[in-house]
Amino acid sequence: MAALSKRIIRETERLVSDPVPGITAMPHEDNLRYFDVTIEGADQSPYEGGLFKLELFLPEDYPMVAPKVRFLTKIYHPNIDRLGRICLDTLKKNWTPAIQIRTLLLSIQSLLTSPNPDDPLANDVAECWKKDEAGAIQTAKEWTAKYAKKE
Amino acid sequence: MKFGKYFEKELASSDVPKEWAENAIQYKALKKRIKRFAEELMVLGLSKETMGILLSASEVTNATINTSDTKVIDISMENDNNNGDKGDNEKEDEEEEDGPVSLQSLEEKIQDISLEGTDLEDKEPILYNLKFQIQVLEDDAVQEQENHPIANYLLVEDQQYVKPKLIVVLNNDNDEYSKEIRQKIIKYIEHTRKTDKIVEVKEDQIKLQNIEKLKNLQRVRITIDLHEDDEFFQTIFTELTNLQQLKIEHEQKMTKEIETISDTIGSLSSPSKWRTDLDSWREIFEIYLENRIFYVTDDIHGERKFEDSSKRLQQFEKEINSTDLVQGFKHKKSKVAYEAFYQLNVDLLQAMKFHHLNKLAVTKILKKFDKQTALAVRTQIPDIMSQKPFINESFINTLYGAISEKLVSVIPQIEDYDCPICFTIAYRPIRLKCSHVFCVQCLVNLQRQKKDECPVCRSPAVMEATSDNLDIELQDYMKTYFPKQVKEKQKERMKTIEAETYYLAYRKAKYSGEGCCIQ
Numbered sequence A: 001m002a003a004l005s006k007r008i009i010r011e012t013e014r015l016v017s018d019p020v021p022g023i024t025a026m027p028h029e030d031n032l033r034y035f036d037v038t039i040e041g042a043d044q045s046p047y048e049g050g051l052f053k054l055e056l057f058l059p060e061d062y063p064m065v066a067p068k069v070r071f072l073t074k075i076y077h078p079n080i081d082r083l084g085r086i087c088l089d090t091l092k093k094n095w096t097p098a099i100q101i102r103t104l105l106l107s108i109q110s111l112l113t114s115p116n117p118d119d120p121l122a123n124d125v126a127e128c129w130k131k132d133e134a135g136a137i138q139t140a141k142e143w144t145a146k147y148a149k150k151e
Numbered sequence B: 001m002k003f004g005k006y007f008e009k010e011l012a013s014s015d016v017p018k019e020w021a022e023n024a025i026q027y028k029a030l031k032k033r034i035k036r037f038a039e040e041l042m043v044l045g046l047s048k049e050t051m052g053i054l055l056s057a058s059e060v061t062n063a064t065i066n067t068s069d070t071k072v073i074d075i076s077m078e079n080d081n082n083n084g085d086k087g088d089n090e091k092e093d094e095e096e097e098d099g100p101v102s103l104q105s106l107e108e109k110i111q112d113i114s115l116e117g118t119d120l121e122d123k124e125p126i127l128y129n130l131k132f133q134i135q136v137l138e139d140d141a142v143q144e145q146e147n148h149p150i151a152n153y154l155l156v157e158d159q160q161y162v163k164p165k166l167i168v169v170l171n172n173d174n175d176e177y178s179k180e181i182r183q184k185i186i187k188y189i190e191h192t193r194k195t196d197k198i199v200e201v202k203e204d205q206i207k208l209q210n211i212e213k214l215k216n217l218q219r220v221r222i223t224i225d226l227h228e229d230d231e232f233f234q235t236i237f238t239e240l241t242n243l244q245q246l247k248i249e250h251e252q253k254m255t256k257e258i259e260t261i262s263d264t265i266g267s268l269s270s271p272s273k274w275r276t277d278l279d280s281w282r283e284i285f286e287i288y289l290e291n292r293i294f295y296v297t298d299d300i301h302g303e304r305k306f307e308d309s310s311k312r313l314q315q316f317e318k319e320i321n322s323t324d325l326v327q328g329f330k331h332k333k334s335k336v337a338y339e340a341f342y343q344l345n346v347d348l349l350q351a352m353k354f355h356h357l358n359k360l361a362v363t364k365i366l367k368k369f370d371k372q373t374a375l376a377v378r379t380q381i382p383d384i385m386s387q388k389p390f391i392n393e394s395f396i397n398t399l400y401g402a403i404s405e406k407l408v409s410v411i412p413q414i415e416d417y418d419c420p421i422c423f424t425i426a427y428r429p430i431r432l433k434c435s436h437v438f439c440v441q442c443l444v445n446l447q448r449q450k451k452d453e454c455p456v457c458r459s460p461a462v463m464e465a466t467s468d469n470l471d472i473e474l475q476d477y478m479k480t481y482f483p484k485q486v487k488e489k490q491k492e493r494m495k496t497i498e499a500e501t502y503y504l505a506y507r508k509a510k511y512s513g514e515g516c517c518i519q
C-alpha cells in the first residue's frame, strides 16, 4: 500500500486535535486509512439523543476519489439504506478533491437534520416519509432510541 | 484563605507590577465601609434580618406599590402649594411613575431634612448627614394586604457614579417592624437636631413637621439617602474608572510595542538579503501559533484561563529552548527582538491576571455588601456596569489578535501557499481562470481523469489549463520565501517522474516483444 500522503496525515491530526462538535473520527492503529466515526443526532431532529457509528475508508486514490462511508448503526432515514449506505451527492458526483473528511462528515451530520425523501436510497422508507411524515419521524425516533443509544 | 488575604498576596506577587498594584480595587477599605454601612442601617432599625423581611415583601408586592404610586398625596406639597388641585397632582405623579426621574423630581418638591454630620473618622454613625424624604400615603387598600413594611433599594445612575436610595414604606397600624423603624428614625432625627447647632430655624420647623408625620403613625414612604453606601459606590466607581484608564494605557503601550517588534522582525527576515533569519522566525511563529497561548474557549474563564495561558506560554518557551532557533539567529538583533516578543506575552499575561483579580475583588465585595445588608445590589449592578467603565478582559483577546495577525503576518505562513489537494506547497503553481491555485502535479492528475470542475469552486476550468496558467510571480515568491519546501516538492516530483518513466519503460519491455529479455 502507498505511503500515507501528507494530506491524510494532516487531516487526521486535525480531526483528533480539533474535532468537529458532535463528531468523532479515529483512525485504526493498524490501518491509518480506516476510521471509526461517531455522529451525534442533532437536537430537534428525530435522531436527537442518538449516537451513530459509521466506518470511513480512504481509498488509495483519495482525495481524487471520495472516501467510502457507511453507517454501522441501524438508522431509519430515506437517504440511508439497510446496509448503511448513504445517498449523498458529496460522496458521488459532487465529490471534489478539495473536500476534506471533516467537511464530508459535516454534510452527513446535516443530512440527518434534513432528510431528503425525493432523492431516496431506501425506497420504502422514502415512501413512508412522503405519505406519512409524522409517522415516519416517529419510527425514526423509535429506531434511534432502540439502536443508537448512547452508552 | 480569605479573599482579602489572597488578593493582597496576589497583588504583591511578581505577576503584578508595583505601579499597577497601586491602582487595584481597595478591597479592605471597601470592606470597612460595608461594616459601617451595616451599622448605619442598624441605627435606623434596619438590621440585616429586618431588611431581608422588608425586601422580600417588596418583591411580591412591587406591582401593587407601583399602582398605588398614582394615589400618593404628598402632604408637604399640598402645604407649600395649594393652587394645584388633587387631580393634577395625581396626573403628575402618574407621569413620573417609575425610575430615577421621579425620584429626582420628588426630591426637588419634598423638603429634606438635612443635617450637618461629622466626618468619617467619628465612630458614631448616628451623626452622619442623612437625608429623609417623608411622604404620607393615603392608600388603605394596599396597606390592608400588607402585614409588613416594605423596602426597596435602588441604585440610581447619575453622570459619574451611582446614587443609592433606600425607600421604606411603613404601615400605620402597629406592626412590629413598622413600629420599631419608626421609633428609631424619630430618635435619630431628634438626636441629630439636638446635637446640631447650625440648623436654621425655618428648616427646623420642616423637620418637626416631618417628625410629626412619623409620630402620627400615618402610612408613610420614606426615602433615605444614607451616607456610607454613597461613599462605598463612589469609591468603587472611582477605582473602576482608574482601572479603565490604566487598561487603555496598557493597550496603547502594547499596540505600539507590537508594531515596533513586527517592524524589526520584518527587516531581519527580508528574503532578499543574504543574511536572513526568515526560516528561524517562521519556525518560532509556527510554534507560537500551535500553542495558542491566549486562545479563548467559551468554557474557560478567569483564574483557569490565566493558569491555562500561563502554562501554554511556558510550554512555548520550553519548545523554543529545546531547539537552537534563538541561538542560531544570524542577526544579534533577532535575539533581542525575540526577547521583546516573549516579554510582550508575559506583559499580556500579567495584565490578564491583574484585571481578573480586580474583577474578582469587585464581585466579592458586592457579594459581601449583599450578605451584610441583605440589599440585593448584585442583581442591579450588571445593568449599570454595562454603561459604566467596568473591568472587561476582552482587550486581552484584542491584543492577542493583534500579535497573531500583525507580528505573525510579517512572516508568510506556509499553510497559505499549500495546494488544496495534496496539502504540500502548491509548487509549481497553476492558477485556473477561476483564480484558484493548485500544484502542477495535482492539476495534471485532474486532467488525466478528465475532471473539468475546479475542486474548490466547481467552475469548468481544469481542462483548458495549459502551461500558460503557470503563475510565475507566485512561483518566484514561493522560491524566495519557502526555498526549503520548494526543494522538497521538486524532489518529490522527480521521484514521481522517475517512477512513471520506469513504469512506462517496464510496460514497453513487457509488451513490445521479447527482444529485451534476450539481451
Ligand SMILES: [Zn+2]
Residues within 6 Å of the ligand: B419, B420, B421, B422, B423, B424, B426, B438, B439, B440, B441, B442, B443
Ligand atoms: Zn497539489
Ligand SMILES: [Zn+2]
Residues within 6 Å of the ligand: B432, B434, B435, B436, B454, B455, B456, B457, B458, B459
Ligand atoms: Zn476555482
